Amino acid sequence: MKRSRRDVLKTAGALTAVAAAGGLTAMGAEGNAKEEYYADRGASGQGKPQGGQRPAVYQDYVYGGPRGMARGLTLLTLRVKGEYRLGVKTEKGVLDVPEAARTLKMHAPATMDELLQNEDGASLNALVESALKSPKASGAFLKEEGIAYGPVVTRPQKILCVGLNYRKHAQEIGAQVPKQPVLFSKFNTALNHHNGTVKLPVDVAVKFDYEVELVIVMGREAHNVSEADALSYVAGYCTGNDFTARDLQYETGGQWLIGKTPDQFAPVGPYLVTADQIDPDNLKLECRVNGETRQSSNTSDMIASTRHIISYFSRVITLKPGDIIFTGTPEGVIYGKSKDKQVWLKPGDKIACSLEKLGELKFELV
Numbered sequence: 317m318k319r320s321r322r323d324v325l326k327t328a329g330a331l332t333a334v335a336a337a338g339g340l341t342a343m344g345a346e347g348n349a350k351e352e353y354y355a356d357r358g359a360s361g362q363g364k365p366q367g368g369q370r371p372a373v374y375q376d377y378v379y380g381g382p383r384g385m386a387r388g389l390t391l392l393t394l395r396v397k398g399e400y401r402l403g404v405k406t407e408k409g410v411l412d413v414p415e416a417a418r419t420l421k422m423h424a425p426a427t428m429d430e431l432l433q434n435e436d437g438a439s440l441n442a443l444v445e446s447a448l449k450s451p452k453a454s455g456a457f458l459k460e461e462g463i464a465y466g467p468v469v470t471r472p473q474k475i476l477c478v479g480l481n482y483r484k485h486a487q488e489i490g491a492q493v494p495k496q497p498v499l500f501s502k503f504n505t506a507l508n509h510h511n512g513t514v515k516l517p518v519d520v521a522v523k524f525d526y527e528v529e530l531v532i533v534m535g536r537e538a539h540n541v542s543e544a545d546a547l548s549y550v551a552g553y554c555t556g557n558d559f560t561a562r563d564l565q566y567e568t569g570g571q572w573l574i575g576k577t578p579d580q581f582a583p584v585g586p587y588l589v590t591a592d593q594i595d596p597d598n599l600k601l602e603c604r605v606n607g608e609t610r611q612s613s614n615t616s617d618m619i620a621s622t623r624h625i626i627s628y629f630s631r632v633i634t635l636k637p638g639d640i641i642f643t644g645t646p647e648g649v650i651y652g653k654s655k656d657k658q659v660w661l662k663p664g665d666k667i668a669c670s671l672e673k674l675g676e677l678k679f680e681l682v
């Protein structure tokens with residue numbers, strides 16, 4: 317039976333922390349978990365545990381509400397056998413979190429979304445610590461060269477973006493420095509991953525452009541938060557590219573949305589580095605096209621800081637765990653060049669973006 321992406325995600329979620337439906341007891345949550353777990357395997361019940369037994373990994377776990385965000389970790393989404401799984405980059409390799417949880421009979425969030433939505437960093441930190449010490453878990457460590465990456469976050473409720481947020485970028489395209497952050501959005505269908513491809517919609521656009529950006533991933537619900545507190549709501553940071561079709565952005569009647577959110581136009585990754593390890597106000601960032609450096613700047617050139625962006629948005633939009641925010645791009649985009657020097661991106665081009673401490677995001681245009 318062909319399985320949809322939604323079903324695949326449901327399975328990955330059901331395999332471990334299914335008790336997470338808002339304070340349910342383990343017994344109450346178990347019913348929901350079984351329904352999803354079995355429904356995903358079709359009418360034949362193939363793979364269904366015998367005798368109605370709950371998988372061992374659930375047995376001693378009672379969800380007690382949010383326990384805090386993960387700390388000190390470099391996280392990623394693995395694609396394994398058609399599922400998205402939470403992974404952690406360690407000195408022993410990339411830990412397949414659901415696999416380690418099964419092996420060690422511990423509870424841990426199975427996917428990045430589960431980690432963020434349930435704010436269950438404590439379980440993850442405990443599992444990683446045990447896996448690094450236990451010889452039994454050695455089979456759960458994978459060589460990073462061999463893994464397939466998924467989108468860092470797969471189901472954000474919102475993808476928010478800030479435009480014109482670097483002084484030199486505003487200057488290069490002849491725009492005024494905005495007094496307040498300029499907000500637009502992308503949809504989940506735009507999400508893309510490290511080593512992915514962007515299929516250019518060449519029948520509707522030709523002016524394709526890159527925008528390397530720092531991406532914020534929210535870890536706690538934020539409503540009307542102060543700048544001083546804003547960063548305590550962040551789960552982590554990623555490298556991203558706010559990929560854009562300039563002709564759709566600027567030549568479709570005064571709205572940016574359609575030029576910003578074609579399918580696959582939001583690559584993010586490869587990692588989410590937990591917020592406790594990062595100063596978002598001072599990170600070098602670069603974008604290269606076919607090995608040639610096109611953008612090279614520092615987040616210190618931002619007009620609205622990450623603190624201000626979160627605080628400002630949170631006054632009118634409740635930010636939820638798992639929401640992601642693209643924070644703007646520095647100078648060096650193709651659109652900023654004089655018209656005779658604008659050579660737009662094309663199929664076959666290879667894009668590489670990097671942010672200091674967050675890793676290099678690569679993707680290819682097709």
Ligand code: MG
Nearest residue numbers: 527558644645
């Ligand atoms: Mg942008």
